[in-house]
Amino acid sequence: MYSTAFLDLPPLRQASGSVQLPGSKSISNRVLLLAALSEGTTEVHDLLASDDTRVMLDALRALGCGVHEAGGGVACITGLGGRRPASPAKLFLGNAGTAMRPLTAALALLGGEYELSGIPRMHERPIGDLVDALRQLGCRIDCLGSEGYPPLRIDHEGGLPPLRLDAPIRVRGDVSSQFLTALLLALPLVAQEQDVVIEVVGALISRPYIHITLELLARFGIAVRHDDWQRFVIPAGSQYRSPGQIHVEADASSASYFIAAGAMAAGLDGQKPLKILGVGLDSIQGDIRFVEAAQAMGARVAGGPGWLEVGRGAWPLKAIDLDCNHIPDAAMTLAVMALYADGVTTLRNIASWRVKETDRIAAMACELRKLGATVEEGPDWLSVAPLPRAADWRAASIHTYDDHRVAMCFSLAAFNPAGLPVRIEDPRCVGKTFPDYFEALFAVAQTPPERIPVICIDGPTASGKGTVAAQVAQQLGYHFLDSGAMYRTAALAAMRAGIAIEAQHEPRLAELARHLPVRFEGGRIWLAGDDITDAIRTEEAGMNASRVSALPAVRQALVALQLGFRRLPGLVADGRDMGTVIFPAAPLKVFLTASAAVRAERRHKQLISKGISATISDLRADLEARDARDASRSASPLKAAEDALLLDNSLLTIDEAVAQVVAWWQARQPF
Ligand SMILES: Nc1ncnc2c1ncn2[C@@H]1O[C@H](COP(=O)(O)OP(=O)(O)OP(=O)(O)O)[C@@H](O)[C@H]1O
Numbered sequence: 001m002y003s004t005a006f007l008d009l010p011p012l013r014q015a016s017g018s019v020q021l022p023g024s025k026s027i028s029n030r031v032l033l034l035a036a037l038s039e040g041t042t043e044v045h046d047l048l049a050s051d052d053t054r055v056m057l058d059a060l061r062a063l064g065c066g067v068h069e070a071g072g073g074v075a076c077i078t079g080l081g082g083r084r085p086a087s088p089a090k091l092f093l094g095n096a097g098t099a100m101r102p103l104t105a106a107l108a109l110l111g112g113e114y115e116l117s118g119i120p121r122m123h124e125r126p127i128g129d130l131v132d133a134l135r136q137l138g139c140r141i142d143c144l145g146s147e148g149y150p151p152l153r154i155d156h157e158g159g160l161p162p163l164r165l166d167a168p169i170r171v172r173g174d175v176s177s178q179f180l181t182a183l184l185l186a187l188p189l190v191a192q193e194q195d196v197v198i199e200v201v202g203a204l205i206s207r208p209y210i211h212i213t214l215e216l217l218a219r220f221g222i223a224v225r226h227d228d229w230q231r232f233v234i235p236a237g238s239q240y241r242s243p244g245q246i247h248v249e250a251d252a253s254s255a256s257y258f259i260a261a262g263a264m265a266a267g268l269d270g271q272k273p274l275k276i277l278g279v280g281l282d283s284i285q286g287d288i289r290f291v292e293a294a295q296a297m298g299a300r301v302a303g304g305p306g307w308l309e310v311g312r313g314a315w316p317l318k319a320i321d322l323d324c325n326h327i328p329d330a331a332m333t334l335a336v337m338a339l340y341a342d343g344v345t346t347l348r349n350i351a352s353w354r355v356k357e358t359d360r361i362a363a364m365a366c367e368l369r370k371l372g373a374t375v376e377e378g379p380d381w382l383s384v385a386p387l388p389r390a391a392d393w394r395a396a397s398i399h400t401y402d403d404h405r406v407a408m409c410f411s412l413a414a415f416n417p418a419g420l421p422v423r424i425e426d427p428r429c430v431g432k433t434f435p436d437y438f439e440a441l442f443a444v445a446q447t448p449p450e451r452i453p454v455i456c457i458d459g460p461t462a463s464g465k466g467t468v469a470a471q472v473a474q475q476l477g478y479h480f481l482d483s484g485a486m487y488r489t490a491a492l493a494a495m496r497a498g499i500a501i502e503a504q505h506e507p508r509l510a511e512l513a514r515h516l517p518v519r520f521e522g523g524r525i526w527l528a529g530d531d532i533t534d535a536i537r538t539e540e541a542g543m544n545a546s547r548v549s550a551l552p553a554v555r556q557a558l559v560a561l562q563l564g565f566r567r568l569p570g571l572v573a574d575g576r577d578m579g580t581v582i583f584p585a586a587p588l589k590v591f592l593t594a595s596a597a598v599r600a601e602r603r604h605k606q607l608i609s610k611g612i613s614a615t616i617s618d619l620r621a622d623l624e625a626r627d628a629r630d631a632s633r634s635a636s637p638l639k640a641a642e643d644a645l646l647l648d649n650s651l652l653t654i655d656e657a658v659a660q661v662v663a664w665w666q667a668r669q670p671f
């Protein structure tokens with residue numbers, strides 16, 4: 001997951017390959033609660049690991065359920081099975097509506113004393129209709145802030161009050177279907193002596209989510225009947241029965257971003273369509289009907305159980321005018337697809353967007369306009385006119401409102417025909433449902449290498465290149481190439497193979513370097529099966545690296561390996577010839593220096609901290625000798641590129657040096 005302040009997406013051109021989607025948030029949290037209310041242990045497979053499931057798991061633990069996270073997407077939940085949950089308890093539920101609403105209903109019907117709260121936005125999301133329905137029954141629930149909103153207090157300290165179950169429970173269905181879902185999940189707890197009836201007041205929105213609820217209740221032994229989605233009957237004698245094992249289907253709403261990417265950029269130039277794994281046409285989730293909307297816009301879609309394949313059909317996409325009540329979450333993706341359509345797209349019946357993670361109608365309108373689109377909005381609709389010409393697109397920094405779906409759907413703007421980058425602010429917000437969304441996108445998106453930004457940081461030994469480059473990469477969410485480590489590895493491999501590092505052995509050394517079995521993984525470096533991270537960091541290894549790097553054939557042999565690091569979303573590369581030879585067209589080149597005295601002192605400190613003794617004067621002599629060799633060799637000598645910016649960091653802290661490089665980079669961005 002990217003936890004950077006922002007993530008810049010380079011312009012993307014195509015999509016291909018396959019993507020495995022994470023589990024559905026809606027199914028995950030429903031299953032967790034049902035398992036918690038059941039007798040026995042339920043093994044939940046392919047559970048979504050995200051912010052919203054995290055708060056649910058923590059809440060269930062606090063309530064006394066057994067929660068064992070076995071790894072690999074498996075969680076074992078041992079339910080209460082009729083026991084009272086631990087009380088009193090304070091539950092923090094973040095911004096997870098799928099935890100706040102059903103837990104409120106379940107805890108109100110179980111008795112005990114609870115406080116349920118969330119982040120500030122959760123306290124702006126209405127829950128009054130659910131609270132009213134529970135109060136009708138006789139439950140004692142207080143809103144601790146504004147009436148009708150969390151935080152809530154359930155106050156059944158002296159036990160559950162007598163409940164009025166003889167009359168139908170009336171709940172509004174036109175604000176959020178989660179109120180009805182909450183009642184449906186919880187009322188089987190009290191449907192013992194008699195049927196319990198729920199009547200929906202007003203039109204029921206997001207009916208597909210109620211369909212998921214009913215399907216999952218059935219898996220846990222509760223057979224709810226309904227009359228035309230307005231009257232629901234929970235039969236007397238209902239008892240939650242764990243199915244033992246249950247598999248969470250992948251998230252159909254998350255599929256929408258890849259369906260859109262496929263419709264816009266897959267299957268071009270004879271390539272195969274984009275394959276989406278984990279959710280298919282047999283899905284129980286309503287958002288699978290996004291497929292129909294994408295097809296209406298021109299996508300070519302094939303699918304089966306647990307898979308979809310999507311490619312571009314019509315291009316430009318076809319504008320649509322659609323009632324989106326059946327796909328409220330995935331419909332946001334259509335608003336960005338509309339930028340690539342042949343006319344105005346109008347999305348209707350989306351009033352529920354206004355009470356989601358943010359006011360999504362306002363948010364989408366504002367961010368689409370930043371890209372240059374003409375957008376109109378109404379209380380429950382949005383219309384988006386595409387940009388007439390590629391030149392009308394603007395590079396934009398997309399504010400994401402702590403809303404995962406805003407972040408994910410605007411990533412699709414990176415496929416713009418103008419070749420502009422898109423900045424996604426606070427990319428971490430995707431953690432709510434799809435923590436590795438951007439990694440998944442980068443794994444299937446392609447763009448010509450020259451469009452992937454590279455920042456080069458070259459300079460002499462111990463100037464701080466590696467430290468600064470790694471931190472810049474971290475701040476920008478870019479990959480990091482420590483090219484010196486490759487020469488160090490080549491030298492170590494030569495020593496281990498018994499090949500002296502001398503000009504006469506240049507062909508053998510080059511052959512060795514060309515097939516170097518090196519892997520860079522999680523900050524460690526492996527040579528074949530051996531972790532050589534520390535072995536290549538000695539002063540001797542540095543000197544050997546300097547010697548092997550003077551051989552032109554060895555340098556040539558390592559070029560492809562270095563170029564391979566230029567991957568989405570970008571690269572920060574440190575070395576001696578990054579800006580002059582390997583990435584000569586890089587958009588930012590920095591030549592980082594510090595005085596020899598300062599560098600020797602830094603190296604001394606570095607070695608001492610590792611328990612290696614050395615004298616400053618020896619170190620200074622060594623590093624000056626190394627620099628002299630590196631700068632005087634004929635092949636790719638150490639020198640500043642003509643267009644490099646010079647940074648002498650002798651008097652700067654690491655943070656100051658990093659800030660300077662990032663500031664130079666920011667100054668070159670179009671946002
Ligand atoms: N601005 C700075 N202020 C203080 N210490 C620094 C600064 N920059 C780097 N250092 C420290 O100097 C030491 C050497 O830095 P680093 O290893 O990043 O240099 P390098 O140029 O990559 O060296 P080499 O070329 O030998 O790999 C490290 O211990 C690092 O923490």
Ligand SMILES: Nc1ccn([C@H]2C[C@H](O)[C@@H](COP(=O)(O)O)O2)c(=O)n1
Binds near residue numbers: 484487575
């Ligand atoms: N791009 C590069 C990177 C490194 N080298 C050589 C020269 C250095 O002395 C040696 C070790 O590099 P370090 O890990 O200290 O950065 O590798 C080079 O020639 N070109």
